[in-house]
Amino acid sequence: MATVGESRVTYDARGLAEPDAEAPRIAEIDGEKAVFDAKELSTRQINLELRRVLYESGVTDVTVLNPGAKHSLGVGILTRCRITFGGSLGYFGLGLIDGPEVHVKGRVGWSACENMMSGVVVIDSNAGSLTGAAIRGGDLVVKGKVGARTGIDQKGGTIIVLGDAGSMTGFMMQRGRMIICGDVGHGLGDSMYEGTIYVAGKVKSLGIDCVPGEWTDADTELVERKFRIYGLGSPPELQKFVCGKQLYNYDTLEPSERKLVI
C-alpha cells in the first residue's frame, strides 16, 4: 500500500501516481450512508473509494475519517451528495467539484475548492492561500482565517470567511461575492473586473481599481440570507467594495448571455 511519507508511491511513464491502484473497498455502507477510515490509505485510494461509494453503491452521504491533511482529496466529485471529512485536508482539496455539500471538520491547505462549480463547502477551521481560486459557483464558508490571494480569479459563487484574509484578496475577481468578517491585507480587490467584496474589519490597502461601493437593500438581503443559511449569527457591519472600472472594460457577459442579448 502506498502512503504519504513513505517511498512506496509508484509512478508510470506519464507521471501518474499509483496507476494501478484500486478502490480499497473498505467503506461500511448502511443504506444511503457510508463511512471509511482513510488513515492508512494513499490520496489515490481515498479518492477511488469515495468515488466507488458515491457512483457505484447508491450512497449519498459519506464520512471520511482521518484524512490526515493529505493533498487533493475529494476533487472532481460531480454529483449531489453529502461528504464529511473528519479532519484536515492538504493542498488542492475539493477542487473542481460540482454539486456536493461538504463539511470539513478541520482545516484545508492552499487552493481549497479551486474551480468549484456548485455545491456548498463548510470548513470549520482555517484555510490556506488561494482559497476559492477561480470558483464559478456554490458557497464556500471558512469559519477560521484564510491566507493570501483568497478568491483570486473568482468567477461566481460566494466565499464567506469569518476570520481575517491575507494580501491580494479578490485579485482579478470577475464575478461573485466575498464576505470577509475580519481584517484583510494589502491590495484588496486588485485588478478586479466585477463582483462584490464585503469586509467587516480593517483593510490595509485597496488594490488597483478597487473602490468603495454604495450599499443597497439587496446587499443587506444577501448577507443576512447567507448568514441565516449557515447559522453564522448576526452579520457584522460591512463595507462594500467593487470595481472602479477605470482599469479594464471587458464584456462581462457569458457567451450564452451574449447570444440572448444579440
Added chain:
Amino acid sequence: MCGIAGIIYRDGTHDVGVEMTRMLQSMKHRGPDSTGYALYGATADGGYVMRYKLADANDRRGFEFAERLERCRLEVEARLGELGAQISSAERETEYAFRLAFRFEGDLKSVADYVEDVPNCEVLSLGRSLEIVKDLGDAESVATQYHLADFVGTHAIGHVRMATESDVDISGAHPYWAYPFSDVAVVHNGQLTNYWQWKRRLERAGHRFQSMCDSEIIAVYLAEKMSGGASLEDAMHDSLDDLDGVFTYIAVSADALGVAKDEMAAKPLVLYEGDDLVALASEEIAIRAIIDREIETYDPYEREVLVWQR
C-alpha cells in the same frame, strides 16, 4: 519548489533527528535532489562542533581519491592544532564528510578561513550545538548515511531541494550556516532577485560564499546583522526590506527558531503551535508526520516574522 520544515521544543531534549527525517520524507515530492538538516544537540562542554566535507557526493573519483581525502583530513586537524584548538573527538561520517569536536578560545572566523584553505574543504557548520548535515538524496537515505536516528536535541530545521538555478551538489544544498557566526543556520524556499547586489556587498564586508545558491545570502546576511549586535528577530525583520524576491525562510540560533515571509506571501508555510512544541513546514502533511492527531494550524501572513525562544 523546495520544502522547508522546522521544529522547536519548548523544553527538554527529544528525538529531533527522527522527527525531522519524517517531516522531510513526507515532503520528498517538493525536492528530490538533496536533503539537509540543521540539528541542535546538547551543548558541547565548553567546546565547539564542526561539520565539514572534503569532497562532494558526485565528485569524479580520480586516482588516489581516498589518499587525497586522508591527507586533507589530517591537514584540517593539524591546522586546528596550530590555532590552539584541542580536538576531543574526530569522526568520519561518510567517505567525504567529517565531524570534529574541539575546545577553542578565539575567533571562529579564523578557524573557518584557515580550515577552508585546505583544498576542497567546506565547513558546513561550526557552533556550540549546531550540526548541519546535508547530502544528495531523500531524507531517509541522508538520515541513514549520517546516523541521524540517534540524534537527540532541542530543535531542528530541514530542507528538501529541487535545484533550479545552481548545481545539484552538497554546497548547493540547504541549510546554510551563517558563516562565521556561531550556531545560526537557514533554510529557504523561494528565489532572491537581488542576489548579486547582496553577494558583492557581503563579500566586500569579508564574508565568503561556498555556493552559487541565492539562499546562502540569507544566512550570511543574518550573520552580518547579528555580528553588528542585532538579535535574530531584528535581523529577520530587516531582511524583509533588504531582500527582494519571493521567500519563506526559517532561521535558527542556539536558543531560537524563526520564520519570515516576503510581502507577497508567495511561498507556503503551515504552522502549528502546541503547548510542548512548535512545528512548521511547507505542507501540513510534514507536521502530521510527527503529530498523529487533528491539530489547529494556520498560514502566517505576508511580511510576517515569528520567532520562538526556548
